[in-house]
Amino acid sequence: MPKRRRESKEERLERKLNKYKKKCERCKRRKDEHSKDNRNENDVGDIVESIESEEEIILENIEPEEEEEVEIMEVKEEHLEEDIIEAMGPPISTESSYGQPIHPEIYKRVEEAPLLNPELHMIQESEKTRDKKIENRQNLLGLATGTILKCVDNLTKQNFNKLDIIKNMTEAARILAHLHSEDTVIRKNLLIPHLDKTISKTLADLKRDKFLFGEKLSECVKSATILQKSASNLLKKSIPKPFKPRQNSTTKKLLSPSTSKDPEEDVQGNQNFQRPATKVQAPAVTRSQPHKQKNYRQQRAKYP
Known part of the structure; x- marks a missing residue:
């Protein structure tokens, strides 16, 4: 102090x-603002004079005086009464900690948020879930706002209960602290999908302090990567099988008489082998070109 x-x-x-x-x-200001009132201007002038x-x-009576020593007075801190301390409830922790979730019984006194229209229930499930979360936040904000306004209304009355006001304000503070904690989780969930998937679970479990993911983020990431490398070394590595080309039926028949992979050698060694007949397309013959039809007959005679 x-x-x-x-x-x-x-x-x-x-x-x-x-x-x-x-x-x-x-x-002087009153004289300008209330000029319509029937007041005597001489009275105002007399007051000014x-x-x-x-x-x-006062200026004539001021006399220079010697400097006096300044007396230092200690101000004692006032202690709160015991009933006020009991109304505020026990402290959560002496250290800097962050709020716990609110008890479900408090939701019963919530000021309800607007519901989703029944015509819009055909939207995607992810959009419904997000809308439901925002609705719950609105309910909590309505509860905190209503509690604070109730305290203000009690203070305007002459006979108000000080302990009830302290209790209500403490509840409102806890609700706002809960919303503050939820916003921290939302910020994490928005950032984690854009980071490396191998360390996403580690980042989700980190607790906040001055920073969103804590001051020791780099150390946690290093330890997570080292642990992942050691785990991958312990796992059995699968050996890939060699690639075998697929063989059709004609290739199998050609390779079956001998062990040679060259089909021409097998054809020469097998005297009973008959080459499959190939179709030769007949050329277009016109009346002015009879020699083309003769050549086509000669080619057909070679391949019975």
Whole structure:
């Protein structure tokens, strides 16, 4: 707590002088704003003259005085009453920690958010899930807002219960802390899909502090990559099988008489082998070209 010091005489007189100046300005302002009222302007002038005369008297009475030693006064901290401390509830932790999820019983007093129209239930399931999450957030915000407004309404009354107000404000603070924690999880879920898949699970389990993924993010990533490499070395590596080309029926018949892979050698060794007949397309013959038909007959005679 800052320490107070005793106010000197000059400062006290200067403060009074500023007070009279403000009063004079206020009187002039009233004269301009309320010109329609039936007030006597001479009274306002007398007030201004009296204030100016008082200022002159105060300035004449100011005398230079010697510097006095400043007395240091210690301000004691006020302790809260026991009933107020009980109404606020026990502290969660002395260390800096982050809020836990709100109890489901608190949701019963929530101010309901607008529901989704029944005509829009044909949208995708992912869109429905996202809309439901936003609806729950609206419900919690409505609960916190309603609780705070209830406390404000109680404060406007003459006879209000101080303990009830403290309880309601504590509940509203816990709800807002819960929403703050949920926003942290949402930020993580939006960033993790754009990072490496091998360390996504490690990043999801990290706890926040000053940074979103913690101050020791680089160390956790290094340890995760080393662990993954050691695990891959322990696994049995599968040996790929050699590629075998697929053989059709004609190739199998040609390769069956001998072990040779050349089909021409097998054809020469097998005297009973008959080459399959090939179809020769007849050329287009016209009346002006009879020699083409003769050549075609000669070619057909070679291949019975």
